[in-house]
Amino acid sequence: MNVFNRVLNNPIVVASGILPPVTKLMRDVCRKYAPGGITTKSMTIEPLQPHQPPTLLQYDHDTYINAIGLGNPGIKTLNKIGCFTIVSIAGNSVDNITLTAREAERIGDAIEINVSSPNRAGYGESLSSHVSKIVKEIKGLVTVPVLVKLGPWENIVDISGKALSAGADGLTLTNTIKGMIIDVHSMKPILSYKTGGISGRALHPIAVRAVYEVYKEYQPVIIGTGGVISWEDAVEFMLAGATLVGIGSGIISKGFDVIRKVNQGIEEYLESKGLKLKDLIGYIVR
């Protein structure tokens, strides 16, 4: 798989928010499970405390809701990982996220700008209206490819266009979708942050739709992310237009071995169809 002038072992990347922000643990995952690449947890320039638990709950079969809230020890604690590394960055202003990008280039092969997390006021999706300015600032500062991670919003085509026009090299579609669960017995929200991002199985068709609509319009490099549990889910993303596929909740549900199983399933599928990986990308849009 050739992306951003890099040859990756396979099209599967670990999505942001799954690997704890600890260099050694990330290196271990690269070595043991050989994903095409990994995405770090969203890092900020200064440490951020996570919200109080409960912050991550399984809501239904292979479906989760989380509001960890971008908690991380600060980007300066990370070192180079060793495998293809996308450093996810977040911030609470254009200047702040741009500062983080400078640090991210030190350790990453690509940068993913998180303007879509619904889980901390002032960060993530709070900056989505500034996407053009953020991308322009960061593109003027770093030499590595820059992706923008967006949410499964109704204006996804419009905002993707803004990110790409500003110079983004690709998009990660999609982040979680904001939701809420309430305990009717105590009459209180179950998450301490009250709302959270829904990921996993319930998100999958929504994310596939987002990839399809954006690819149809612009044909950019897309990392399709959202509810990949099996190889079929990954192939769906590629048929809709994704070049790479991120796995997040699937790892929580099935463990890191899901990376190998999904890759094996894709290989067998390609063999049975007599196709190559690149033949799948955007197949249903052609």
Add this chain to the structure above:
Amino acid sequence: MRKGKIVTMDGEEVIISVRIKSPRPGQFVTLILPGIGEFPFLIADYKKGNLKLKIHSRKIREEISNRKVVYIKGPLGSPIKIGRSVLLLGENDSLSELEFIINYCKSKGIKLRIENNMSVKGEEDTVIITSPDYARRADRKRVYVYFRNVKMNCMLGVCGECLVGGKLVCKDGPFLKI
């Protein structure tokens, strides 16, 4: 996360009716009280859909006593690989939490010796130490230390808050092999 109903409360012992996967020795659950928080507890027992927890905190017990329904996440963490004989080192307070492990050993005919002198001398192939304060290496196949008071957040190994010596207490523990 499963919905559980409080069956009985007797001192520190709380029985909750809830359907979870059969736990293995060393695993834990979390108790979720909406509006209050999420709290980890070693599983004291789980039989026929009844989960037994030993809850030392009076504040949490008071919260539970006002509710009929709570939520349970788990079983979580990694089971202890118990060999043919076990030496359990700890003080009375901490040992009371290990009821599930003790009963497991008894039910399987595993030789069990419980000591509070913190000496790892002996022939047992598995050593379980109930506090990192007493952690010591021993020339055995398996030496586990219970990291009871480590702050956890997501409880599923993604946030990294409970990192100890390169391991995640919520996912690799709470009994970490040393």
